[in-house]
Structure formats: C-alpha cells, structure tokens
Amino acid sequence: MKTNHQKVLVIVEIALLTALAVIFDLIANLTQIQLFPNGGSISISMLPVFVLAYRRGLIPGLVSGLLLGTLQTILGVTYYLFFLQFLLDYTLAYGLVGFAGVFFKWVQSNNNKYQIIGIISGTILGGFLRYFSHVLSGVIYWARYIDSTDSVDFSKGVTWGDWLFSMGYNATYMVPSVIICAIILVIFNKVARRIYTVD
Amino acid sequence: MLDNIKLGQYLHGDSWYYRLDPRGKLVMSTFFIVIIFMANNWITYLAATLFTLLIVLTSGVPLKYFYRSIKPIVVLIFFTFFLNLFFYRTGTPLPPLNIIINKIIVIIYGVFVALLITFRFTKVIDRYIIPKIFKITTLVFILINILLSYGLNYTEFSWSFHWIIYKNALINGGYIILRLILIISMSSLLTFTTKPTDLTLAIEHVLSPLKIFKFPVSELALMISISLRFIPTLLEETQKVLKAQTSRGADFTEGNIKDKVIQIISLLVPMFIISFKRAEELANAMEARGYIPGRKRTSLRELRWRFTDNIYVLSFILLTAFFIYFRS
Numbered sequence: 108m109k110t111n112h113q114k115v116l117v118i119v120e121i122a123l124l125t126a127l128a129v130i131f132d133l134i135a136n137l138t139q140i141q142l143f144p145n146g147g148s149i150s151i152s153m154l155p156v157f158v159l160a161y162r163r164g165l166i167p168g169l170v171s172g173l174l175l176g177t178l179q180t181i182l183g184v185t186y187y188l189f190f191l192q193f194l195l196d197y198t199l200a201y202g203l204v205g206f207a208g209v210f211f212k213w214v215q216s217n218n219n220k221y222q223i224i225g226i227i228s229g230t231i232l233g234g235f236l237r238y239f240s241h242v243l244s245g246v247i248y249w250a251r252y253i254d255s256t257d258s259v260d261f262s263k264g265v266t267w268g269d270w271l272f273s274m275g276y277n278a279t280y281m282v283p284s285v286i287i288c289a290i291i292l293v294i295f296n297k298v299a300r301r302i303y304t305v306d
Numbered sequence: 307m308l309d310n311i312k313l314g315q316y317l318h319g320d321s322w323y324y325r326l327d328p329r330g331k332l333v334m335s336t337f338f339i340v341i342i343f344m345a346n347n348w349i350t351y352l353a354a355t356l357f358t359l360l361i362v363l364t365s366g367v368p369l370k371y372f373y374r375s376i377k378p379i380v381v382l383i384f385f386t387f388f389l390n391l392f393f394y395r396t397g398t399p400l401p402p403l404n405i406i407i408n409k410i411i412v413i414i415y416g417v418f419v420a421l422l423i424t425f426r427f428t429k430v431i432d433r434y435i436i437p438k439i440f441k442i443t444t445l446v447f448i449l450i451n452i453l454l455s456y457g458l459n460y461t462e463f464s465w466s467f468h469w470i471i472y473k474n475a476l477i478n479g480g481y482i483i484l485r486l487i488l489i490i491s492m493s494s495l496l497t498f499t500t501k502p503t504d505l506t507l508a509i510e511h512v513l514s515p516l517k518i519f520k521f522p523v524s525e526l527a528l529m530i531s532i533s534l535r536f537i538p539t540l541l542e543e544t545q546k547v548l549k550a551q552t553s554r555g556a557d558f559t560e561g562n563i564k565d566k567v568i569q570i571i572s573l574l575v576p577m578f579i580i581s582f583k584r585a586e587e588l589a590n591a592m593e594a595r596g597y598i599p600g601r602k603r604t605s606l607r608e609l610r611w612r613f614t615d616n617i618y619v620l621s622f623i624l625l626t627a628f629f630i631y632f633r634s
Contacts, residue, residue, distance in 0.1 A: 111598055115599060122533045123584055125529070127540055127577060129537055158578060170529075178530060178533055178534070295578075299579070
C-alpha cells in the first residue's frame with residue numbers, strides 16, 4: 108500500500124516531468140528544422156515520458172503521455188484538422204508512449220544486461236505505438252479527408268498507397284526520434300542510474 | 307537562445323469573447339470542428355465563413371495573429387489541394403491539358419514546393435546552403451512529377467495520372483482549404499483569448515462526468531496546473547544549466563552527431579535531477595498544507611456562466627440547424 112506521501116510525490120513528478128517534456132519540445136523547435144506541420148519534428152520530447160515509465164511504472168507513464176498531449180493542446184501548439192486526427196495525433200499518440208512502462212520490472216532489476224534490454228525494448232515499443240497512431244491518423248487524413256467533403260467516410264476502401272505514404276512520411280521523423288531517445292536513455296542508465304531508481 | 311520563447315498563445319485583451327465562460331468556448335470550439343464537416347455546398351460554406359468572420363472580427367484579436375497560426379500549415383493545405391486536384395475524379399472533366407501546359411504546371415508546382423521548403427530551412431541553416439537545397443528540391447519534385455505523368459500506371463496503388471482536372475476537384479479543393487482555415491481560426495481563437503489556467507479549469511469541469519467511473523479528473527487537472535506553473539521555472543533552470551555547461555566548454559550548436567548527443571546529455575541529466583528534487587520539495591509542501599489525493603478540493607477561481615454564454619451556445623445551435631436544412 109502506498110503512503111499518501113508517495114501518491115503525492117508521483118503526482119508531482121508526473122506534472123514536473125511533463126513540464127520538462129514541453130520545454131524540450133520548445134528547445135527542439137528553436138534548434139531544429141521544423142519541416143513537418145503536424146507534430147512531426149525530430150524531438151526528444153518523449154524522453155521524460157520514457158523516464159517516468161521506467162522510474163514509476165506503467166500507469167504514471169501513460170498518464171504523463173496523456174498529459175503531454177493535453178498540455179500541448181492548451182498551449183496551442185497543436186494542429187486540429189478533425190476530431191479523430193486530433194485524438195490520434197496528440198492525446199493517444201503521446202499516451203501510447205507510456206506503454207514503455209511494460210518493461211518497468213526489467214529496468215528496475217539489478218542485472219545490467221536486463222536493464223539495457225528493458226530500456227531499448229521499451230523505447231522501441233513506445234515509439235512504435237506512437238508511430239502507429241500517427242500512421243493511422245495519416246491514412247485517415249489522406250484516404251478520407253481529401254476525397255470527401257462530407258465527413259470522415261469509412262465506407263471506402265483504403266489503398267496500399269495511402270498506407271505506404273503515411274508510413275513513409277511518419278517514419279522520416281519517428282525513426283530518428285526513437286533512435287536518439289534510445290541512445291540517450293541507455294547512456295542515462297550508465298552515467299546517471301539514479302534517474303531510474305527511487306531511493 | 308531561450309530568451310525569445312513565448313509560452314502559450316494567450317494575448318492580453320478585453321472583448322465580449324474574452325469574457326465568455328471558458329467551458330462554453332472549449333465545448334463550442336470542439337463542436338464547431340464537428341459540425342463544419344456537415345457543410346457541403348456553397349451556401350453552407352458561406353454561412354460558416356460569415357459566422358467565423360463575425361466572431362473573429364469582433365473578438366478583438368488582430369488578424370495578423372490568425373495569419374501567423376495558419377502560416378505553418380500552408381504547406382499541408384496546398385499539398386492537400388494539389389493531391390485533391392489530381393485524385394478527385396467525379397463530375398465533369400475540364401478540357402484535357404496538353405502536355406506542354408502539364409510540364410509548366412509541374413515546374414511551377416516544383417518551384418513552389420521547393421520555395422516553401424527552402425523558407426523553412428532558412429531559420430537554422432547557413433545561408434550558402436539555401437540555393438543548394440532549393441535546386442535539389444526543385445529537381446526532385448520535377449523529376450517525380452514527370453515520371454508520374456509518363457505512364458507509371460499502378461492501378462493497384464490507384465496512382466493513375468492522366469492529368470485531367472475535374473471541375474468538382476477544383477471546387478472540392480477550394481472547400482478543403484476553406485475548411486482548414488476556418489477550423490484553425492476557431493481553435494486558435496480559443497487559445498488566443500483564454501488563459502491556460504482557465505482552460506485547465508474548463509477541462510476539469512467538462513470531464514467531471516467521468517468521475518462516476520472513478521477517473522481521477524481533479525488530480526489530472528491539478529497535474530496540468532502544476533505543469534503550467536512550473537514550465538517557466540524549469541525553463542529558467544534550463545537556462546542556468548545551459549550557461550553553466552557552456553562556461554565549462556560545452557557547445558550545443560557545433561560538432562558532429564556524437565558530440566551533440568554528449569553535450570545534450572550534459573544538459574539533460576541535471577534537468578532531470580533538478581525536476582526530481584523540485585518534485586520532492588513540492589510534494590512535501592503540498593502535504594504540509596493537507597493535500598490528500600482523491601479528496602474534494604475547493605478552487606480559488608470559480609467560473610461563472612452568464613447570459614451572453616447562452617447566446618453564444620444558441621448561435622452554434624442555430625448554425626447547426628442551418629447546416630442541416632441547407633446542406634445538399
């Protein structure tokens with residue numbers, strides 16, 4: 108059973124690390140090439156979500172991801188094209204990153220090898236789920252939104268071209284992001300292990 | 307480096323739109339994005355445009371801010387428009403374009419896209435690279451388009467390019483551009499005129515029915531407010547760490563990718579440690595003041611629902627009714 112102090116601490120940590128993620132996003136916007144309009148920049152803003160997932164477990168990770176998506180909405184850095192796109196590109200996309208917390212036990216173990224495997228697989232899992240969410244949103248955008256003035260129309264088939272286009276477009280920023288995050292997170296484990304552990 | 311960051315989009319001002327209840331604004335902005343998809347002919351689009359224009363012009367927010375929020379998405383809008391132009395194939399076709407006109411269009415399109423991409427790069431990349439990027443992107447686009455216009459006929463991919471533009475495609479493309487602009491104007495108006503703290507309060511109220519399912523709405527709202535409160539503080543800390551590491555010889559702008567990662571880690575590790583320390587302090591402070599997660603809390607700021615809010619909501623309902631009646 109968690110004490111009240113631990114509960115409050117987890118809440119505050121989620122809040123502060125999400126704030127940190129927003130800051131990373133701001134810094135990335137200044138220093139990097141902003142080529143893609145909808146959330147598609149190579150940035151390290153997922154990093155705090157991963158750290159939280161490895162430090163506190165699955166649920167805090169998920170909450171932190173959801174919070175990051177919501178925070179970006181409030182700060183108005185989002186692109187709102189239609190409702191489903193919005194959910195998939197922001198709320199769900201970042202929320203899914205928190206699933207890296209599945210490997211919480213691995214990262215917390217005492218075996219160095221397990222820690223690294225846990226970190227890398229968690230990062231790939233979280234990154235892949237976010238990527239999938241963006242791909243889905245892209246497919247819906249290109250396949251449905253363009254063709255129909257009416258509404259998002261689910262009666263038509265999706266062509267391979269739609270999938271291919273969306274997968275390619277989203278891979279251009281997601282793959283580098285995930286690789287950079289994985290490298291940084293593994294180095295964290297070596298140089299500053301206390302980021303992942305709670306004393 | 308971090309001096310010119312502006313957090314959030316709130317603009318100081320005062321007008322009837324500023325004084326509206328944030329709950330009404332939040333729900334109605336979302337509602338607008340749902341109902342705009344019901345518009346499908348010129349009369350409904352005209353109504354939607356006039357409606358948005360009326361709100362935008364009387365809201366007291368200068369128009370240049372709307373232009374600024376649409377600017378980053380111009381590439382996407384035009385890309386959608388052009389794709390729509392070539393993929394949308396219903397209705398009467400316009401007279402088939404002959405091959406020379408095609409090439410001119412391809413070149414103009416290529417130059418246009420290249421220009422857009424180049425302008426994106428100008429902020430960060432050395433000036434002498436710009437012409438190079440421009441040339442490469444132009445070339446790539448022209449090549450791709452010429453290749454596509456010559457018989458690359460993947461029927462399975464539905465990429466058959468006949469370069470016939472249909473009349474409906476033009477109209478439809480126009481509607482898409484209009485719709486995107488309307489949606490972005492409406493949603494930026496919300497963030498322009500509502501303080502982030504008010505918006506958080508509104509989200510808490512709107513989500514409060516989820517409390518029945520034991521969803522911790524008020525804890526979530528608390529986390530949002532803490533985040534918002536601590537973004538400037540942590541930004542200041544980031545600046546401090548940045549300066550400290552720079553004075554020790556770290557250089558965040560130069561070097562190859564390996565150097566850059568090492569430099570960035572020298573910034574990230576202190577930031578995480580500082581955040582955890584702050585969290586510990588804040589948690590202690592909150593506990594000392596009797597905060598217990600899950601208990602009912604009162605708020606210093608109370609939202610008030612006025613008569614104008616009713617009128618605002620009513621106007622959206624009338625717009626919906628208009629859409630339902632006049633849409634084809």
